[in-house]
Amino acid sequence: MGKPTVLIVDDNKLARALLRDALPPGGYEVIEACDGAEAVDCFRAARPDVVMIDLMMPEKSGMEALAEIHAIDPGSRVLVISSLDSESLRRSARESGAVGYVVKPFHPLEIADAVARALEPPRG
Amino acid sequence: VGDYWLKQDDGTVLGPLGIQVVRDLVRTGQLRVVREASTSGRNWQPLGAFPELAAALAAPVQARSPAGEAAEIRAEAASSRHKKPHELFGVRAGATLNEYRAAFFERIKRYHPHRLHPGTSPDVRAACAEMYKVLSDAMLAVQNSGGAPSTPPVGAPAARPQPPPEFKPDEFVGLEQKGSDRVEARVLVGARTAQLFTAHKLVNVSTGGFFIAGRTYPLGMAFDVTLRFEGSPETMSTRGKVVLESAGTDPRQPRGTGVQLNLSSAERSFLQSFIGSVVAKQQNKAR
Numbered sequence: 001m002g003k004p005t006v007l008i009v010d011d012n013k014l015a016r017a018l019l020r021d022a023l024p025p026g027g028y029e030v031i032e033a034c035d036g037a038e039a040v041d042c043f044r045a046a047r048p049d050v051v052m053i054d055l056m057m058p059e060k061s062g063m064e065a066l067a068e069i070h071a072i073d074p075g076s077r078v079l080v081i082s083s084l085d086s087e088s089l090r091r092s093a094r095e096s097g098a099v100g101y102v103v104k105p106f107h108p109l110e111i112a113d114a115v116a117r118a119l120e121p122p123r124g
Numbered sequence: 125v126g127d128y129w130l131k132q133d134d135g136t137v138l139g140p141l142g143i144q145v146v147r148d149l150v151r152t153g154q155l156r157v158v159r160e161a162s163t164s165g166r167n168w169q170p171l172g173a174f175p176e177l178a179a180a181l182a183a184p185v186q187a188r189s190p191a192g193e194a195a196e197i198r199a200e201a202a203s204s205r206h207k208k209p210h211e212l213f214g215v216r217a218g219a220t221l222n223e224y225r226a227a228f229f230e231r232i233k234r235y236h237p238h239r240l241h242p243g244t245s246p247d248v249r250a251a252c253a254e255m256y257k258v259l260s261d262a263m264l265a266v267q268n269s270g271g272a273p274s275t276p277p278v279g280a281p282a283a284r285p286q287p288p289p290e291f292k293p294d295e296f297v298g299l300e301q302k303g304s305d306r307v308e309a310r311v312l313v314g315a316r317t318a319q320l321f322t323a324h325k326l327v328n329v330s331t332g333g334f335f336i337a338g339r340t341y342p343l344g345m346a347f348d349v350t351l352r353f354e355g356s357p358e359t360m361s362t363r364g365k366v367v368l369e370s371a372g373t374d375p376r377q378p379r380g381t382g383v384q385l386n387l388s389s390a391e392r393s394f395l396q397s398f399i400g401s402v403v404a405k406q407q408n409k410a411r
Contacts, residue, residue, distance in 0.1 A: 011136070014331035014384055018367060021326055025376075036137075056136040061129065063139060064165055084138075085233075086148035092141065103233055105343040105367045108374070113226035 004119055005029040007048035009039040009065065010081070011057045015104070019052055019081065022108035023115060036060030036068075043069045043076070050118045052111070055082040055093075063096055070097025077118040081106065128177050129165040133157040139165060146180045153185040153241055190245035197235070197251035204258045209266045212259070221267065228263045232256060237304050238342045299339065306346045309336075309364075309383070313395075314354030318402045321395070327368050327382030329399045332392055335368070337380040343369045347383050353398055360395070362386050 006028045008019045016032050023030065031046055033039040037060045039053060051069060055062040062080065069076050079100040080093045090101050100114045128146065129139030133156055141149075149155045160168040161177055171178045210217045213227035233239055235252040244252075297317060298310040311317055311334070322328055324335035347364035368382030387395065 014327065014333055014367065017326045017331055021376075056132070056138050058135050059137060061137040061139050061165070063141070064129075064137075084149060084154050086145065086152060086154070088142070088145045088148045092145055102230070105365065107226070107229035107343065107369070109222055109226040110229050113223055 003027065003029050004049040005031065005046060006115060007031050007033060007039065007042055007046065007051045009033045009036070009042075009051065009053040009057075009062065011035055011054065015054065015081075018106075018108075019111060022106070022111035024112060028115070036062055036065030039065045040068045040072075044072060047073070049077065050115050051076065051078040052081050052115070053078060055080060055084060055089075063093065066093065066098055067096045079114050079118055081111075127163065128174065129162040130155070130158045131160040131162075131168055133159055137165070143176060143180055146177065147183065150181055150183050151185065153243070155181070185241070185243060190248050194245070194247040194251040197248065197255050201251070201255040201258050204255070204262075209262045212262050224263065224266045228259060232259050233344070235259065236342060236344070239344045240305065242305055297336070299336070302348070306348060307341060309347050309349045310352070311349070312352050312354060313398060313402075315402055315406060318399055318406070321399045322403060324378070324380075324382060327384065329396050331384075332387055333364070333367065333382055333384040335378075335380055335382045337378055339381055340369055340371060340379065341366050341381045343367070349383070349385060351395070356398070358394065358398075360387070360391055362391070 004027075006023060008016050008030060009032070010016045010019065011034050020030050020032070031042060031048065033042045035057045036053075039051070039062075040060075042048070043051060053062045053066055062082070066078050066080065069078055074097070076097065077099050078097060079102060080098045081102050081104060082089075083104040085101075085103045093101055099118050102110050102114050127140030127142055129137060130141070130146070131137055136156075138155075139162075146155075158171065158181055161171055161174050162168045163174075171181065204212050208217075209224065210219060213219075213224055213231060215223050215227050219227075235256040237249065237253065237256070240249060240252060297312075297320070298308075300308045302308050311320065313321070320334040320336065323337070327333040327335045343366050345366040347366070349360075349362050349364050351360040351362075353359070362385050364383040364385045366381055367384045368377075370377040370379055370381070372379030
């Protein structure tokens with residue numbers, strides 16, 4: 001079985017680099033997208049095991065892309081990685097299909113742990 | 125009308141969001157300046173076209189009662205003191221030290237003194253300090269118990285870390301902490317400081333940041349940055365934020381602080397070009 005694939009979606013190059021670097025080296029195949037529209041295209045083409053997506057991006061927002069990805073594959077595992085945080089926003093993200101939420105700026109361990117959890121088989 | 129898309133002054137789009145989400149983000153001062161809105165994500169209109177949304181966006185920051193918020197945090201601190209560490213951090217019993225650490229870093233964000241909004245009331249600050257101590261003590265207990273094994277990063281190289289580049293801060297990099305939530309940084313950009321912008325593999329001039337080796341500041345700490353340029357009249361004053369805090373325990377990362385700068389594209393371009401010319405001169409000199 002190949003390595004799990006992680007799609008990193010953020011319009012900020014540094015954020016993408018920090019997310020990539022937070023993953024255990026050699027543990028994942030990593031692909032990147034710069035906005036919501038590209039994220040949806042990448043998801044359709046590559047069907048990554050986990051998606052990490054920012055909420056604020058040009059053109060198409062992360063929340064909109066998240067909902068589209070969830071519509072394409074209701075079993076998709078998407079983690080929201082955002083500088084915004086409120087209980088109501090987390091709830092909205094969950095309702096749109098997110099399986100996790102990490103607030104920026106993040107410690108690398110938070111990312112590694114969130115991705116590992118997202119890859120765990122569903123319980124029950 | 126339920127959900128809105130918001131276009132902010134930096135061109136980023138957020139949405140669809142319910143009105144309550146918008147209110148919560150405004151109350152906590154998290155939204156940038158919103159220029160236009162839409163109910164479809166496509167047809168953008170001025171905010172005046174959406175009175176309910178315009179009213180929500182005009183509401184003051186921190187409308188919530190500080191006394192109520194402080195009481196809520198204190199109650200959480202009180203109940204947390206009696207919880208087992210794995211319950212407190214929401215991890216499975218027998219979790220690894222790294223799982224505990226990840227959960228700890230996630231939990232402390234809300235309470236860390238450096239992460240609180242500058243307008244946070246003293247009462248809320250004190251309550252956050254209580255909760256922060258509860259979480260820190262619990263994490264310390266987990267570490268001291270030695271019960272949960274630490275899992276080293278998969279595939280982490282065994283090689284010793286590269287020694288971080290050394291700088292003499294008083295000569296050309298001035299760092300001064302202003303209160304509990306800001307650092308003022310003054311940098312004379314030139315041959316002696318180019319490493320700040322080039323040495324780190326992630327936080328560097330190409331990604332719009334710099335890396336201060338040997339000094340650590342907490343994630344999210346705000347930086348007021350002034351850049352002066354050797355041999356040039358140009359000066360830049362901008363804001364920044366700590367996006368990488370490295371204590372030196374990860375062999376892949378030197379100890380220090382990575383700061384992302386909030387630069388316009390013209391400023392970023394000037395900085396890249398200036399650093400590029402400095403590095404080119406250094407390379408020519410070395411030949």
